[in-house]
Amino acid sequence: MLWIFVIGLALVCIGVLWVGMRRGQKVTGDAVAPDAALAFFRTQLEGIDRDVESGRMSPEEADAARAELAREVIRHEKETAAVRPGRSGRLVLMGTLPVVAAASIGLYALIGRADLPAQPLSERETFVPDAQISIEDAVARVEAQMVETPNDVRGWLVLAPIYMEQQRFDEAVAAWRRVLELEEPTPDRQTSLAEALAMANGGEPTEEATALLFEAAEADPTHVRSRFYLAGQMTQAEDYEEAVAMWQELLAIGTGEEAWIPTARQGLVAAQAGLQGTTLGDSEPDATMDVMIRGMVDGMAARLYQDGGSADEWMQLVRSRQQLDGDAAALEDVERGLAALEGQDRLALQTYAQDLGLNSEQ
Amino acid sequence: MIIELGHFALILACILAAAQAIIGFTLWRGNALADRFVSQAAILQFALVGFAFAALCQAFMADDFSVQLAVSHSHSLQPMLYKFTSVWGNHEGSMLLFVLILVLFGAAVAAFGRNLPSDLRTLVLSNQGMMVAAFSAFVLFTSNPFWRLDPAPFDGTELNPVLQDIGLAIHPPLLYLGYVGFSICFSFAMAALISGKIDAAWARWVRPWTLASWAFLTLGIAMGSYWAYYELGWGGWWFWDPVENASFLPWLSGTALLHSAIVMEKRNALKVWTIFLAIITFSLSLLGTFLVRSGILTSVHSFASDPTRGMVILAMLAALIGGAFTLFALRASALRSGGLFAPISREGALILNNLFLSAATAGVLVGTLYPLVLESLTGARITVGAPFFDITFGALMVPLLLLIPFGPFLAWKRGDLGAVTQRLMAAIIVTVIISLVVYGFMGFPISLAPIGLAIGFWVMVGAIADLVDRAAFGRTGFRQSMARLRGLPRTAWSTALAHFGMGVTVLGVVCATAFQTEIVTSMRQGETVDIAGYSITYEGEIHTDGPNFSADRGSYAVISPWGGERTITSERRVYPVSGTPTTEAGIGTYGFSQMYIQFGERVGPDARVARLWHKPYVLLIWLGTIIMASGAFLSLTDRRMRVGAPAKPRRKAKLAGANK
Known part of the structure; x- marks a missing residue:
């Protein structure tokens, strides 16, 4: 469709030029314009008269000026008489027209995007940032998109945390697996898959999950989240010796100022207590779990505050924070996130926060 | 689809323009077909680029975020006007605007230049075609506003909030009309050099284009200055910022061109010099447009600096300007030179004007470029600030302004300075009386300011005196003089009007510089500050939301020395999409003077910093430029400007009557 218009426009243009030149051929004799130069000399003559009139020029000076003007006119007439208007090169001109059209269409084919339709906002079936739209709708839309583009990592990265949140753990596992297949595994993503696997297994770590966590911890000697899980698991499995070592390793990674340090210390205390055969008063497995989650969240917050991160990561942080510490703490993260992000990412976080009922003032 | 069609x-x-240039340059000599081809191609290009520009505007206004430019410079929440102006509030779009105006002028030559000699028209349009091809290729390959995004983001990242103002709708288009208009003068100069044919008539044909470009440039610069004055919140109207200078340079040389073309037209002299000025003026226009984008200059204007693009720009400028000057060097000696003339004459005065303006251009150019050159050669960073420009430029302008009234009084060929002074005596006396009265009101202060005021009055009175003298008031009867006044050619009126405007601007500059009062203080709610006879009370602030921003708005009750109370509000805004804060100055206008209030940072619980300026007669600065520009436009309506256009019989009779 577009091409029809493109070719049409090109044809109209060269058509106009073509007709213009053919017509130009017919009207030859009378096309000679009134001599502009002579008209100009006439106005100059009038100017001299006016100057004499107003007393700015004496009659003698005026005569001299008129004589000078007359010489100019004679010189001009000589010059114009020498040149005869011709009309050669008609074939060249006519031949140029198809070249112009072809070159334009060719260049457009090279740099244009004829395949892209216009997408005015009003006609787009999209979320408007202010409108309330359910997470389900958004997920459904992204899922539909993923059927068409199953190799788009970004899509899976958006979906996976949402599946986790919605407790659709099997789908989360599948999404994280896809992410790891499509791109080089990173410790973070391996840990996320491990997390999903454990949750899908009713909260019990599977062998695969543990293996992934070890892999992640090994790949990055400073990776916090995987070590938190491992230390937690070991504590839970009453493998206190290993657990103490792991908690200590974790604490060694930190500089002592990170937000997750207190949690790790608590874990270490719990493991040491276990090693000595006693248990802490309230340190049931639940508490350990809580410690783990808190540690993860704090670790993530610390990283995002310091180095920044993607919109997805900020959203994950905000969601976790809201569940753990309530709206006020989450709002603080939203504000930090909004300050750190820009453009599209910023909008995404803003919308997300609104969906969670967090209304940032900014 | 519209976007892609655009x-x-x-x-x-672009390709049509290339064909137009190639055909025109090869077949220009006495070829009616080539003439017809380039004329039609020029008009077609205007239609095509106009359509492309409209398509882009449509995309912005419909929030089509599949256009990359709209994503990076617009947002769905922006008011419609700013969606529209966002089109050229960025590098790519403004380049398209540049090309649009270039083809507009080309089409205008084709449409209104039907009475130009065929060879001249063909050459002028070929040269325009060459520039259209070069600049549109630059747009297409390095700064394409039609780049698309797939998938399209849901929203954009907003136009720079400082630019979200009506000023963006006015300043750049006017400035570009001025800059680009000089391309026609440049093309005429190139045509003269190529054909070797140049005479007084040439100057006449260039004159309307020079006048129109000059008028637009004057308005463009003035509008930019006023915009900076009220939007940037610094309270200043001219900063000698490199980019301001870049726009001022072509104005100075354009003013020189305007005057030297008059000499050429009337006296068939100064041809080579006029050609040179035409080339240099457009070169400076290009410098003004592109220096901003090359990444060499940094200022509020450098919204798009990209090193690779900068190199392309510099290469293009070097080719175009270098080519023009090479042609000039090769061909200028072949042009028939004009006659000699006495130093005391109209043409002598105009040459003096040219000398001063050229020296001023050189001074400003050196001050602007010297830091850049020094930095690239030695690595030393220096800034050439306002004091340098004030002294250099001021020193050159004072004698020029003093001489303005003499020019129109001097006769062509040889004038009599004594006689002219005698005829100007009344003007001198009137100026002295006005000045003394004004000094008296001021209490005879000892400073440079009164001298500045006297110069302003002198230029204004001189302009009026020119009209009075031409109408021969006092030498013939009043009735007859009135008739003569009405019968004066419009060019006489326009000269007087433009010179008068210059005087008005000088007055404004002197007053706003010498007599302004500034107070920076913190004000609590209910607190009152007195400044220059005005008493200003801070009434407190409210929080308010605009379409795409939120603002703290401070209100001030202002009581003027003549009584009468008004509320002036000033805002500090935050645009959340880009997270950018801006300030909106509060301005109250009293006659030609303004009270300028800037609502500052919060100090303590209920106090705010307030910057208050009283700017006496500041509006005269811009009013003067409008008068100057209207002088130029008036001159354009003169029948004699429309070459070869037959006068209507009735009007001819009237003119003849007036001449008797």
Whole structure:
């Protein structure tokens, strides 16, 4: 469709030029314009008269000026008489027209995007940032998109945390697996898959999950989240010796100022207590779990505050924070996130926060 | 689809322009077909680029975020006007605007230049075609506003909030009309050099284009100055910022061109010099447009600096300007030179004017470029600030302004300075009386300011005296003089009007510089500050939301020395999409003077910093420029400007009557 218009426009243009030149051929004799130069000399003559009139020029000076003007006119007439208007090169001109059209269409084919339709906002079936739209709708839309583009990592990265949140753990596992297949595994993503696997297994770590966590911890000697899980698991499995070592390793990674340090210390205390055969008063497995989650969240917050991160990561942080510490703490993260992000990412976080009922003032 | 069709139209225009240049340059000599071809191609290009521009505007206004430019410079929440102005509030779009105006002028030559000699018209349009091809290729390959995004983001990242102002709708288009208008003068100069044919008539044909460009440039610069004054919140109207200078340079040389073309037209002299000025003026216009984008200059204007693009720009400028000067060097000696003339004459005065303006251009150019050159050669960073420009430029302008009234009084060929002074005596006396009265009101202060005021009055009175003298008031009867006054050619009126405007601007500059009062203080709610006879009370602030921003708005009750109370509000805004804060100055206008209030940072619980300026007669600065520009436009309506256009019989009779 577009091409029809493109070719049409090109044809109209060269058509106009073509007709213009053919017509130009017919009207030859009378096309000679009134001599502009002579008209100009006439106005100059009038100017001299006016100057004499107003007393700015004496009659003698005026005569001299008129004589000078007359010489100019004679010189001009000589010059114009020498040149005869011709009309050669008609074939060249006519031949140029198809070249112009072809070159334009060719260049457009090279740099244009004829395949892209216009997408005015009003006609787009999209979320408007202010409108309330359910997470389900958004997920459904992204899922539909993923059927068409199953190799788009970004899509899976958006979906996976949402599946986790919605407790659709099997789908989360599948999404994280896809992410790891499509791109080089990173410790973070391996840990996320491990997390999903454990949750899908009713909260019990599977062998695969543990293996992934070890892999992640090994790949990055400073990776916090995987070590938190491992230390937690070991504590839970009453493998206190290993657990103490792991908690200590974790604490060694930190500089002592990170937000997750207190949690790790608590874990270490719990493991040491276990090693000595006693248990802490309230340190049931639940508490350990809580410690783990808190540690993860704090670790993530610390990283995002310091180095920044993607919109997805900020959203994950905000969601976790809201569940753990309530709206006020989450709002603080939203504000930090909004300050750190820009453009599209910023909008995404803003919308997300609104969906969670967090209304940032900014 | 419209967007893509617009993209194609731009490509077609670019290639058509290339064909126009090639055909025109090869077949220009006495070829009616080539003449017809270039004329039609020029008009077609205007239609095509106009369509492309409209397509882009449509995309912005419909929030089509599949256009990359709209994503990076617009947002769905922006008011419609700013969606529209966002089109050229960025590098790519403003380049398209540049090309649009270039083809507009080309089409105007084709449409209104029907009475130009065929060879001249063909050459002028070929040269325009060459520039259209070069600049539209630059747009297409390095700064294409039609780049698309797939998938399209849901929203954009907003136009720079400082630019979200009506000023963006006015300043750049006017400035570009001025800059680009000089391309026609440049093309005429190139045509003269190529054909070797140049005479007084040439100057006449260039004159309307020079006048129109000059008028637009004057308005463009003035509008930019006023915009900076009220939007940037610094309270200043001219900063000698490199980019301001870059726009001022072509104005100075354009003013020189305007005057030297008059000498050429009337006396068939100064041809080579006029050609040189035409080339240099457009070169400076290009410098003004592109220096901003090359990444060499940094200022509020450098919204798009990209090193690779900068190199392309510099290469293009070097080729175009270098080519023009090479041609000039090769051919200028072949041009028939004009006669000699006495130093005391109209043409002598105009040459003096040219000397001063050229020296001023050189001074400003050196001050602007010297830091850049020094930095690239030695690595030393220096800034050449306002004091340098004030002294250099001021020193050159004072004698020029003093001489303005003499020019129109001097006769062509040889004038009599004594006689002219005698005829100006009344003007001198009137100026002295006005000045003394004003000094008296001021209490005879000892400073430079009164001298500045006297110069302003002198220029204004001199302009009026010119009209009075031409109408021969006092030498013939009043009735007859009135008739003569009405019968004066419009060019006489326009000269007087433009010079008068210059005087008005001088007055404004002197007053706003010498007599302004500034107070920076913190004000609590209910607190009152007195400044220059005005008493200003801070009434407190409210929080308010605009369409795409939120603002703290401070209100001030202002009581003027003549009584009468008004509320002036000033805002500090935050645009959340880009997270950018801006300030909106509060301005109250009293006659030609303004009270300028800037609502500052919060100090303590209920106090705010307030910057208050009283700017006496500051509006005269811009009013003067409007008068100057209207002088130029008035001159354009003169029948004699429309070459070869037959006068209506009735009007001819009237003119003849007036001449008797």
